[in-house]
Amino acid sequence: MPSLSKSMEKLEVESAFIVLDKARELERQGKEIVHFEIGQPDFPTPKHIIEAAKKALDEGKTGYTPAAGIYELREAVAEYISESRGVDVKPKEVVITVGAKMGIFASLIAFLDPGDEVVIPSPTYPAYEGVTKFVGGVPVTVKLREERGFSPSGEEIASAVTDKTKAIVINTPGNPTGGVYSREDIEAIYEVAKKRDIVVISDEIYEHIIFDGKKHVSALSIGDKEHTVLLGGFSKSWSMTGWRLGWVIAPEKVADKVAKVQLNSASCPASFVQYAAIAALKGPWDDVWKMVKEYEARRNLIYEEVNSIPGFSMIKPAATFYAFPNVSKLGVKSSKLADMLLNEAGVALLPGTSFGAEGEGYLRISFATSRENIKKGMKRIRDFVKEKFS
Structure with a gap:
């Protein structure tokens, strides 16, 4: 062999x-x-989501869909993100992915060439570093400190950035720490990202599982669309891990590349699952x-x-x-x-x-x-x- x-x-x-x-x-x-x-x-998984999947199956929605997902779900995600982040998002800027992991994989592939550096606050979800290495990039980790509630220091992020830095990957709320990045720290990250023309890839899959009356602070609400790729999905908030469905929000030219990666790997998400996801977003919650x-x-x-x-x-x-x-x-x-x-x-x-x-x-x-x-x-x-x- x-x-x-x-x-x-x-x-x-x-x-x-x-x-x-x-x-x-x-x-x-x-x-x-x-x-x-x-x-x-x-x-x-909530019953109304399961019923929506059954209905889609009964209606024969079992074939291929566009690589970026069905328009109805992309529209629903765009509406949800626009309302929750206070930023106008169009369906053409949304890609429905086979789980949020596909979003991580495709987003990093879309930006990285061999030797490009990715700044990653750590400890964090291991796929960011693993995929970066796989595609020939170089992960540069910045330690998340317990005394800061596992929110990164903007100063330390800035000091980790070099001329080779292509992306900063953040995860808030964060796995494994349960930490939530402060608004000030996200603002500091964007200050360097805009100055150095670096993309911020923000994984916000745990956005709703937040405690003590706090509200999720999204990178997309603080930064700008041209320097942001937003990752999310249905696995955690709606208890849909096995349904394998996520989303990527990105500028249209980036979204097209993410969809291209998915087309060449998984083709598209399961069609009936996408109709169930519309029901998840529409509620009840x-x-x-x-x-x-x-x-x-x-x-x-x-x-x-x-x-x-x-x-x-x-x-x-x-x-x-x-x-x-x-x-x-x-x-x-x-x-x-x-x-x-x-x-x-x-x-x-x-x-x-x-x-x-x-x-x-x-x-x-x-x-x-x-x-x-x-x-x-x-x-x-x-x-x-x-x-x-x-």
Whole structure:
């Protein structure tokens, strides 16, 4: 067999799925596992969305669509973004993608040539760095600091920019930290982006899962359309992870290239899923807000639980359904600690280094699970830490 391409060595596998596989194997061996590893809502997709999908299937909407998605959904997304961001967005500036991951992949491919640099505040979702490397770009990470609530320093972002910088990728609300970027920090990012003619790729997939009465601050509302690519989707807010549907908002010439990438890889999103997504945007939104309310209650619970564990400390996540406790006081690498908790305590979670080297000393815990599971998992962790580290 011929040798595989060297670029494949740069394309990494998302750690959550590796840990999930390990956990499932332990379950097959008869061990009970508490799952905190996967960032997947544990709520069903709202019924009116499912009914819309059924209706589309009954009507025979099962064929190919345009690579950029059906016009009706692009129009609905444009209307939603225009209203929520206060910026006029046209359907031709919208591409419906096969999940938000396709949006990340296609957007970076659209801009990067080999050797181009991408500034990435980290720890963050690993696909940004992985795709950058895969296409020959150079990721330049800037550490997100706990004392700042995991919002990036505009000054540090600016100092990371060079003549080779082509893009800055931001994720707010953020995975894995649960942090929300401040308006001032986003403004500082755009100050350098406009001055140096750099695109800001803003992943806002968790925009609705935000707590304490706070409102999402979108990059598109602060920056300008010519320097912004906005990523979003249906997986998190509407509990539609398996439906695989996202969106990219970009200037028309960029949107055309994103659609071209999708055409040459996945052809188009599933047609009946797109009709269901129209129903998601049109509402009702009651189920979304019920989910967010429950996530906030779980956030409060896990905040109390984590901070009661010796050697653990955590700031209260402002958004998402992730806790990101600091475990550096235990004096063990986060990857080793995560393995020990899985194999010895029966708790599956992720080391902070799954989200970049800057995540060392942290763990990521998904609280997209029941309060009962949270209590059970936290007790196992507490008992384990007291036994091994007291």
